Amino acid sequence: MRNIWIVLGAIFLIIGLVIFGNQVVLMVKESLKYGIPTTDLLPLIALNMIRDIPLILSLSLFLAIILAVNKFYKDSEAIVMNSLGVGDKHFMVFIQPVVLPIFIFILLLTTLVVPWTKQQKSLIMSHSDATSEFAFIRQKEFQKFKGGDIVFYANKVKDGTEGIQQTMEEVFIYALANGEPIIILAKEAQKYTNLDTNSAYLRLKDGVRYHGFPGDTNKRILNFDLYDLQIVDGEQRQDNIVFAQTESKSMIDLLYSNDSKDTAEFQWRISQPLSIFILSFLGVLLGKASPRGGKNLGLLFGVAIFILYNNALMVAKSTLEHGEISAWIGLWWVHLLVFFIIVLLYGYRHEKLSTAWRFLLRKV
Incomplete structure (x- = not known):
């Protein structure tokens, strides 16, 4: 757990500096392009940073678990514990005191803080549009x-x-x-x-x-x-306004709404912290390695899986917003698919799938 906390802090700091620095550059360019007042620039940057914390923290924790478990195996400590009957399922339980506080923190961010930040950002942008509606055209500049x-x-x-x-x-x-x-x-x-x-x-x-x-x-x-x-x-501007209103709604309003966009937004907010638990189980399996094996392979797989996981959630969210799938299916099928992959990987690692297959063949 100590190793996870240390690696988590280091990864969060590195990724955060890269993404937050990029946010500052983009907001400065946007302010120059659309004439956003300087007084509104720093609040907008801060609100964008708060919005991105759940995603950065999820990725940082996932990679930290992979690296910490990998080090556990590289030092042969996990090998000794495996010989005593302590395996992957025990490690999945041991890391939960780290995963649970971060799950609660991200849940509070996605359900309370991030919607508030998006509401504040919408108010600032509306104020900027009102004050600079005719003021963003500059003299002697293309x-x-x-x-x-x-x-x-x-x-x-x-x-x-x-x-x-x-x-x-x-x-x-x-x-x-x-x-x-x-x-x-x-x-x-x-x-x-x-x-x-x-x-x-x-x-x-x-x-x-x-x-x-x-x-x-x-x-x-x-x-x-x-x-x-x-x-x-004007149609594009109106679409942006409607989208901002949906993102800034409270969880209660989203829960009792029959609109497909509201349902998609509700499931999206729940999905971000839920993915923390699912990825923590997967991180233990990806971190498992032999002392002589490559130490970066699991990390590369982890980054690829994280990107595919989040892209699949965004695709499912967009599909639900357009009413192309049922709300009962919604974004949940993505979580179930990843969890099923974890079960298959666990069964493959512990040869439970081959045992079950041989048992079925004998019955046949």
Whole structure:
């Protein structure tokens, strides 16, 4: 147990530094891209870190069990204990005083803390959207919208009242419409939101629109007084809002809801701590090795299984959200499948499967 705690702390520190550092970089890029205020940046980074703790802690514990049990066998201590009748099933019980506190901690995180963090993040992002709805366009800087399909440049940007309304002058836009390049030059532009569709537009004034590049044989030129260009899709924005509302609901609301998305979110929150117990049993089996065997093989298998396990849970969650499977099947089939693999591996290691097979053949 002491070895597991020590290795767990070391692995959590290493993985945490990598992931949390990546979160800081991504949030800074996102703040520059969408104009998130600096005062909201640090809270968003902290909330994202809390959100990722259950996954990092689960992986760290799983790898720590594999390494601790592997060291137990490498030092031949487990070999001696095996000869005294203490085997894998006993080791699975011995590590539970480490697994149980982490299970309770992750359960509290996934059911109480993480939904609260997602709710707070949604409030901060909503506040940022409200305050910077017309304030994320910057002067003399090329900016991309719609995944790079639209490139925008304004030579002058004038803020209106409290920075909410902006007027852009000497505007250049490159866009793709049905795969065809469009270049737009306008003297003035303003950004506004259609309240019915929740889509964001640029209203361009006194400009020229070129279909095709200069020099192309098939080129069209259009002069306009007013021209509206969509830069944010309202349907996609609404989907993100609905998704955030589901993630921030309480466990009681999710339990009594008949919506498939709520059911998937409820099972997902339970699945993360439940996987801790299942992976702890598997970790003991993967950590078992001979003194002369390779010490990293079980670790490599462990990382691969952890990735496949979590990906299968996410696929099952997505399938349940779309109503393609029953809630009774939901995410539970993934846990049952992994547990069945553990039983097969345990039976193979202890030759119980071959014994049962020979017994069935004799009966036949």
